[in-house]
Amino acid sequence: MRRTSAFALVAVVAACVVPGVAQAATSQQASPTPAPLQWGECPADSGVTTLECATLDVPLDYQDPTGRQIEIMISRLASDNQEQRRGVLLTNPGGPGASGLNFPTDLKDAGLPQSVLDSYDIIGIDPRGVGQSTPVTCDLSLEQQLMGNLPPYAHNAEDVVERAVEVELVAEQCATSETAWMLPHTTTANAARDLDMVRQALGEETASFLGYSYGTHLGAVYTTLFPETSDRVVIDSSLPPNGLDHEAGKLMGPGFEERFPDFAAYAAARPELGLGNTPDEVRAKYFEIAERLDEEPTTELTGALFRIATLSNLARDSHFPTLVELWQQAEAGRPVSVASNPLTLSDTDDLGFDNPLSSHLYVLCGDNEWSRSIESYQDDVEAARKPYPMYGPAAANIRACAFWPEIDRAPVEVDDQGPSNVLLVQNTRDASTPLIGAQQMRDALGDRVRMVTADQGGHGVYLFGTNACANDSVTDYLVTGERVSEDRFCAAE
Template identity: 60%
Template sequence: MRRSCMAALAVAAMATVVVPGVSAANTPDPLRWGACPEDTAAPGLECSTVRVPLSYQDPDGKQIDIAISRMASKNPAQRHGVLLTNPGGPGGAGLQFPTQLLDAGLPQTVQDTYDVIGIDPRGVGHSTPVTCDMTPEQMSRGNIPPYARSSADVVKRGEEAKLVAEQCASSESAWMLPHLSTANAARDMDRIREALGEEKISYHGASYGTHLGAVYSTLFPERTDRISLDSSVPPGGLDSEGGRLIGRGVQDRFPDFAKYAAAHPEHGLGSTPEEITAKYFELAERLDEKPQQGLDGALFRLVTFGHLYRDAQLPMLAELWKAIESNQPQPDPEVPPFQSDNSFASHLYTICNDADWSRSVPSYQADVEVDRIRYPMFGAATANIRPCAFWPSAPVEPPVQVGDRGPSNVLMVQNLRDPATPLAGAEKLRDALGRRARIVTADQGGHGAYLYGANQCANDTVTTFLTTGQRPAQDRACAAESA
């Protein structure tokens, strides 16, 4: 399918608590910019490496590499500073993100205002990488557990998740297990700031990148300039609560697809949104009982979720449903999983270290039962058990409590109907940031509001903030706009 850990080794948790926001004792070496790795090279993009401590409790100890890229401002007279970026994940490589933003239509005024900085976070891509020795089959269904129809399905998934945790614990990068976390990624960002010679940084993060931005803004509030958060997760990031909210996101977003499919009778799926919704459950149950061309009910639900990310994917989803309905050859479905062992492993290392996950299988069985009713389309998947329940190391520090201490310089932008980071989670982050933040909501669906959405009101509000620092005096609601 295409596409956007105990074992013998047990890693003990460190007892010392990291002092939040404390910089390392040594200063980063001066940056040497040069050509980017071949798989990330792009016109105007240059790359470098920053050395950072593996453990910020031992800043003079073992060091690891953080790969960064730069799309430099071509208008020095207008340059305001640096804009660090993160595309999401965790596990998403970011060296190419400046180029991807340009391809998505990043306004020239923003390009002139900043050196746009991409980062492969610790453990990811061209930074010192981690692995869990994942097989193609283990990666084929992505980072969301399969839909559980029963408590027995949770037990079965638990066995699979435990094996993944054991693989992570016995991998060649297991020495990094306790040290990949959002807090440490934020501290790495501050080391990047130092290496760049900047007193403050601006930031644009999407999806999970909003959690990284919120944590940085909490640990280093006085070193923040303009913080832009697009499609936000809750204050706790992608812990159990944040993951389960994806079930809510599918419920929020699916009516957009139902409306599209009902308005296009050529797909033959139904003539009303209610009929399309009923068809979803009909097809899922049919495939639960009898998979078709390698597609079972759990994968059907996952593929449907993945196609809800962009309006442009809705016709493809309808064609897939049509092929299933008529038992015809299916178009190759786009699953929203990870494309490599490294991206999957770094995702797990981070989310499992960011929170203290339940280790009780019955607790996940109870969550699945609740969310099967609360979010019937996808909740029994997003509440299902993950490898974090069997993780071989406990968090080395408590989660960072995102709060409102610091300058009022955060702008959040959010679609009303986001399948992956629903408005309900973004509103919790907005509450946690308090006076520091404003939120702009766009009456549109899909994952990603700025540039990836068509709402000009929302796009213009973010561009104005990034180029001038000016935000709305109050939270803003942008009405729906015709295509």
């Protein structure tokens, strides 16, 4: 769940349930047919240089499909093998709020097998509200951008109240911004409907899907709404079926505790790093540094940001050297480099995070009802403190959704109705989307899904982990359609 790359939970989100397939079909039949796509160069400010891009119009409100329209921008890495080409693979890197335009290139660079590249046109998408699609804003200040999308560690009930004051202002800004008209419609359900509009615009009878992190929720909702036109669906590093609500956010407390021993073992095996000679000493060092920074923060780093940066760098084993650097700099009181700390202060008045953070909140707060009781968050923080002291009191802290304006929500309930065409892959030790959430998603999808669990740590299995059993399971399904016949556990390699 990092801010600037593939699994971004971007740096910085009693409902009326849509009755699933029947309503989706009605809405789509009434929607205007997308115009043919005009492919060309991607916008210069998108940072996408090796792909082609196109835009399509989609309804702002699928209950009024011929009303106001917004733009969705997509990218394409086309297959060069027309004989093997099966169709299109829609992708999502995570978030919500993450740009997906360059994700086809990211996947290729991460080692997406040639057999997959031959089988599909890989489609990247900036979801509604994000980046080159019609964007949203909350007019966030530099200081608010630096707050990020993850709550800070709460030491006591007063810290929750202090955070509540900050996020209430953010919620008010979102509700009064120039894009507040998009606020009720920037949801996962509508993003999933947009995916089917993309499929239609591409001229495809069906579309496959590969989504990571938040993209698992998007993919599950997509195939729930469109079970007959979603082809091979892969969801990797899964949220629970309700998406990133408060309960899912709290799971980062136990997730951090389950993943941290991997880093502690790495650092303890290298005593020359100075972080401890045993895993217990490394764990103690974490508390020592965090508590010192709580008392004496530096210009670049506070205790809260130290904890968040540690969580961020637990996403990959390959990030461990960067995390070591961050700890060493914090331990020595040296300035923290941008490479080590993605939350470093800037000399400008805009970090460029307004749109990712704003769109993150639009979706997070629009998808689910959140408690409006500050006391309930104080209770959750205290309940997390003893069992999950490393990160639990941050994961349970209050977010802007507690002060979101009243809107009509229509979340989609992920269920087991439809063809058995979903493959879920999950690491055993994932700090951001822990295994328990994936197991809940697996239960919700029932016989529609098979689950492959890899005994490894980190956020992201396919291509971003090293377990050949899990990687091959995904490639085989995408290329041949042969999915594991029953849930599979892939032992550590």
